[in-house]
Amino acid sequence: MADVAAHVGVSRQLVSLVLADKPGPNPRTRERVLRGAEDLGYRADTAAQLLRRARSRQLGVLFTMEHQLETHIVEALYPAAAEAGYELVLGALLPTRSERRAIDDLIGLRCEALILIGLAEQAPAHLAKVAEQVPVVEIAQYTGATGTDSVRTDDAAGVRAAVDHLVDLGHSDIVHVDGGELPGAAHRREGYLAAMRTNGITERAEVLSGDYTVESGVTAARTLLERDRLPTAVVAANDLCACGVVETLVRAGVRTPDDVSVAGYDDSRTASLPYLDLTTVHQDTGRMAEIAVRCAVERLDEGRTHDRVDVLEPALTIRSSTAPPTPER
Amino acid sequence: MADVAAHVGVSRQLVSLVLADKPGPNPRTRERVLRGAEDLGYRADTAAQLLRRARSRQLGVLFTMEHQLETHIVEALYPAAAEAGYELVLGALLPTRSERRAIDDLIGLRCEALILIGLAEQAPAHLAKVAEQVPVVEIAQYTGATGTDSVRTDDAAGVRAAVDHLVDLGHSDIVHVDGGELPGAAHRREGYLAAMRTNGITERAEVLSGDYTVESGVTAARTLLERDRLPTAVVAANDLCACGVVETLVRAGVRTPDDVSVAGYDDSRTASLPYLDLTTVHQDTGRMAEIAVRCAVERLDEGRTHDRVDVLEPALTIRSSTAPPTPER
DNA sequence: ACCTGGGATTAGCACGTGCCAATCCCGTGT
DNA sequence: ACACGGGATTGGCACGTGCTAATCCCAGGT
Known part of the structure; x- marks a missing residue:
């Protein structure tokens, strides 16, 4: 200069x-x-600006690179942050790089708040401690740590909607492949069980264990194929799992939706592939991103101190992977 | 302090x-x-350290979040950079965020070199200009811009290996679904054509246009299905495209590899899915990452000034999606 | 001629750290 | 008792910028 x-x-x-x-x-x-x-x-020189300026106007974003949904959220965060006059700094969570390290790096870069996309296996253990230093917003996760905001979709409601949709089509033999202990999986499982109860078909409820991967869908489908009778519908914990179920069934000569209806969750790119065309539950990533940024801004610029938890209503996207069950031949 | x-x-x-x-x-x-x-x-305080230190020991990484391969490369870059005593700073290339902007941000953060993962549609137009200021290393791309290093896999050799493998199995009706004008696609197409020539089956050569997406594989497969006779093998420009081909064929009652053998490219997670189990061409992302970092280090710490272009040999990973053709029934 | 006022410009300090040179302290040898 | 040496510790400056307050300059009114 x-x-x-x-x-x-x-x-x-x-x-x-x-x-x-x-x-x-x-x-x-x-x-x-x-x-x-x-x-x-x-x-x-950003370094010098950062050093001198009272405010850095930077938000740190922690994410793994494993799930498509995270990518979509990150993309949605950029315009949302720009709107509020903030920059984003990315921090990747990798197996070889501890969460601790990633967080320290972002804080060292003077990020004023952290946005944590919670699809990683474990949430940072010391989240409450971090939240004492800078505002922390969790997306798609709710650890309940004090000093932390959370934005997520009502996963239970989403799965309930999927089950209700299937029941409306005439299904009652509906199996759920869950996401084990992974983030959101418990809610989705509860939503499934609740919907089965509400529809008076509790005795038909069955949960197969999974982990949000295609492979877990494959395993679940193989388990089903070993039986005498298949269920008429499967609600998977996410689109990848649904994909694994569908592909395995197709290869065993079981057609979707003719023989078995399958629903996914997340409305990811996988769901909209032409040959899958999954009925799925849409999460509004754009809105989640906006609210997450809003949470940070409220704490940074408007002095909010109490925790805020936002739960968005999901929307069922109906495609061709679900249809009325065909009467048994 | x-x-x-x-x-x-x-x-x-x-x-x-x-x-x-x-x-x-x-x-x-x-x-x-x-x-x-x-x-x-x-x-x-990183900002202050950056300001004071003569060297920042930071490498900027530009990537889109669209391809799995990029994610793998980014992951591999972390340990490679750590080994050389450098930190990584991520810069996402998004539709809503110009490459120019992303580059300026990274340079403003005092990155000493830029590593560009070249799977984005267009390489920065002013790459040579940027290279005047800081060393630039391209991965999986070769623009030939002066002042720029490049690390990539010999894509032509990879596809040749795939075709040779199929010919060895007894195939000669081998179709290629290409990647259009996208990075690397030209080399892969040339490799296909060269291999067909070498094997004396030039007249059987046929290239269908694609764009590295599942959808393009679907389209290509539909085109093939409209014909009287299917080819006995398909070499796709990447795994996603291969996936689209396989899924479309399967749903039309055409089995892989029984009726048609399919080979992919990249050895991504898609390729190893149990029901696809694609024969594919493996790119050594770890080694590409190491070399990319090495290129930056050579320019930064060892005063190299001439451009360096590294072309790695790919390795054919043979799985169950390719097999000898069955005699026509 | 002098004061006033305001737009245009400048001087100086501060941010948190790393590097260089200077200083301190203590035990040892003469 | 004094000089010496070396490990341990400290002071001061510099990095490139933003902010506050001060200064400059010139036109216009008294």
Whole structure:
């Protein structure tokens, strides 16, 4: 910046004012400074800005790179943050890199708040401790740690909607392949059981264990295929699992939805593949991202101190993987 | 840091020495300082370190979040960078965020070099200009921009290996579904054509257009299904495309590999799904990551100035999606 | 001629750290 | 008793920027 100032023949401070687009500098001078900066290929030094500025206006985002849904959320976070006048700093959670390390890095970079996309296997154990230092917002996860906000979809309601949809179509033999102990899986399982109860078919309820992977869907489907009779419908804990179920059934000569209806969860890209075309539960990632940023902003700029928990209503996306059961031949 | 110093009762500078693990401080003092830092929950301020240090020892990584392969490469970059004593800073390339912006952000954060994972549709137009300022390494892409290093797999050789494998099995009706104008697609197409020529079956060569997506595999398979006779084997430009081909064929009652053998490319998670179990071409992401970091280090620490282009040999991973053709019934 | 006022510009400090040089302290040898 | 040496510790400056307050300059009114 000093170089630019010398090149134009003004003080460094004037250059600072011009580049920050602050009122004061004479339009003509402003023009000259901008030209000079361009000529010299000047780039602001973020490190120095960060050091000097009272506020960094940066939000840290912690995510794994494993799930498509996380990617969508990250993408949605960018415009939401920009809208609120914040930048995003990404921090990847990897097997080889401890969550602790990732969090420290982001805080070291002066992030004012952390947004944690909670699809990783374990939530940071010391979340409450971190929340003492900076606001923490969890997306798609609710650990209940104090000082933490949470935005998620009502997973129980989503699965209930899927089950209700199947019941409306005439199904009653509906099996659930769950997500084990992974985030959200408990809610989805409860939603399934609740819906089965409400529809008066509790005795038909059955939960097969899974883990949100295609492989777990394959395993579950194989278990079903070993039986004398297949259920007429399967509600999987997520789209990947549903995919595994469908593919395994198809290869065993069982057609979807003709023989068995299958529903997924998340409305990911997998769900909309033409040959799967899964009925699934849509999570509004855009809105989750907006609310997450809003939570951070409320704590940072508006002094909110109490915890906020937002639970969004999911929407059932009906596609062609579910249909009325065909009478047994 | 000053707080820690006051708390322990030593000078700030001593704290700096201890935390940087430099020789000098007395072991006992060192212990006390570390305890003090722990008590106060001290975290180094990266911004200040960056500002002060001559070197930032940070590498910027540009990637989209669209392809699994990119994720694998990013994961592999972390240990490679750590090995060389560098940190990674992630910069996401998104539709809503210009490459220009992403690059400026990373340079503003004082990244000493940029590693560009080249699966995005377009390479930054001003790459040569950027390379004047900081070393640039491209992974899985070769734009030929001056001042730029490139690490990629010999895609032509990979596809040749796949075709040769199929020919060895007895195939000659081998169709290629390509990746259009996307990065690497041209090489893969050429590899296919070259292998067909070498094996003396040029007249059987046929290229269907695609774009590395599952959908393009579906489209290609539908095109094939409309014909009187199917080819006996399909070599897809990547695993996703292969997946689309297989799924579409299966649903049309065509089995893999019994009726048609299908080979993919990338050895992604898709390829190893139990019901696909694709024969595919393995790219050594770990090694590409290591070399990419090495390229940056050579330019940064060892003064290399000439461009370096590394082409790795791929390895054919043979699974169950390819088999000898069954004589026509 | 002098004061006033306000737009334009500048000087100086501060942010938290790393590096260099200077200083302190204590045991040892003469 | 004094100089010496080396490990341990400290002071001061610099990095590039933003903010506050001060200064400059010039036109206009008295």
